[in-house]
Amino acid sequence: MTRPIPTCILGVGLAGLTFHVPFILSLPEIFTLHSVLERNPRTEGGKVKERFGVTTKIYRSLDDVLADPEIELVIVGTPNDTHYPFAKAALTAGKHVLVDKPVTATVQEAKELGSLAEAKNLVLFAFQNRRWDSDFLALKRLLAEPETSPQSLGAITEFESHFDRFRKTLKGTWKDELSPGAGLTYDLGPHLIDQALCLFGRPARVTAFIQNMRGLGNPKVDDSFTIYLHYDVGARNLYPLTVILRSHPLSVRSPQIRYIVRGTRGTYTKYGLDVQEDQLKVISSPKAILEDQYGMEPEYLWGTVERIEADDVTVTKSR
Numbered sequence: 001m002t003r004p005i006p007t008c009i010l011g012v013g014l015a016g017l018t019f020h021v022p023f024i025l026s027l028p029e030i031f032t033l034h035s036v037l038e039r040n041p042r043t044e045g046g047k048v049k050e051r052f053g054v055t056t057k058i059y060r061s062l063d064d065v066l067a068d069p070e071i072e073l074v075i076v077g078t079p080n081d082t083h084y085p086f087a088k089a090a091l092t093a094g095k096h097v098l099v100d101k102p103v104t105a106t107v108q109e110a111k112e113l114g115s116l117a118e119a120k121n122l123v124l125f126a127f128q129n130r131r132w133d134s135d136f137l138a139l140k141r142l143l144a145e146p147e148t149s150p151q152s153l154g155a156i157t158e159f160e161s162h163f164d165r166f167r168k169t170l171k172g173t174w175k176d177e178l179s180p181g182a183g184l185t186y187d188l189g190p191h192l193i194d195q196a197l198c199l200f201g202r203p204a205r206v207t208a209f210i211q212n213m214r215g216l217g218n219p220k221v222d223d224s225f226t227i228y229l230h231y232d233v234g235a236r237n238l239y240p241l242t243v244i245l246r247s248h249p250l251s252v253r254s255p256q257i258r259y260i261v262r263g264t265r266g267t268y269t270k271y272g273l274d275v276q277e278d279q280l281k282v283i284s285s286p287k288a289i290l291e292d293q294y295g296m297e298p299e300y301l302w303g304t305v306e307r308i309e310a311d312d313v314t315v316t317k318s319r
């Protein structure tokens with residue numbers, strides 16, 4: 001029988017308490033929450049005990065974490081500019097590493113970490129939780145439908161994916177400060193880019209428009225982006241395919257648009273964000289992740305398929 005992996009989570013902010021601790025605790029046959037890095041715990045037991053009632057070892061420095069021979073996996077859930085140095089230090093210390101997106105702020109740094117992990121026979125992986133969003137999983141199933149299916153969109157010609165919001169002010173966090181990996185493109189862009197790559201592979205060309213639209217804070221810290229991925233006709237694409245990835249900070253709409261997928265036989269439209277993040281922010285017990293209602297979207301957020309019939313005139317809708 002394989003024993004659980006002793007795991008240390010670096011950081012107990014939004015990433016640690018929302019996206020990592022609950023899953024580690026809910027999978028005791030795979031992981032053990034050995035410890036966390038919390039530099040200034042306010043209470044005995046720190047934030048993990050406050051939130052989940054679980055007592056785990058607390059380290060106040062990265063050096064102490066890396067010196068512990070019991071720890072096999074380190075999860076990096078700290079600000080973006082620390083991802084590269086923390087991951088490098090953990091790999092150097094012989095630990096497997098899971099890193100929040102973006103893994104690093106530059107390609108050169110990412111390649112360096114990859115080479116280091118390979119040389120030491122360690123696992124280095126990016127945490128891409130949006131691959132398991134319920135709407136994305138539903139979309140993957142839809143795009144896998146055969147052309148004979150009444151749900152088939154035909155050959156995909158355009159794919160549009162959004163993370164929009166309406167926010168007139170800065171939140172005052174490290175994400176608003178000028179540092180490596182700062183800005184909305186590094187924050188939300190990895191989710192949209194990763195989903196597109198999962199669906200369509202690497203594009204032939206990329207065009208991007210990145211800016212500080214609202215003029216708030218440092219002008220070099222972007223708050224909006226529109227990224228075009230261009231796919232040529234080939235074995236995977238019967239038609240040229242354009243993928244549009246967008247995040248707009250002043251989008252007035254409720255619920256916000258999430259996907260628009262156009263094919264030669266139909267269009268898929270989806271509104272609203274996946275519900276898992278909001279659920280994870282409020283659950284008091286990690287066991288809630290294993291309940292049937294976890295990740296289930298309300299029916300009003302389900303996507304809609306509009307499909308042209310054989311007469312090329314009649315359009316039918318289904319959900």
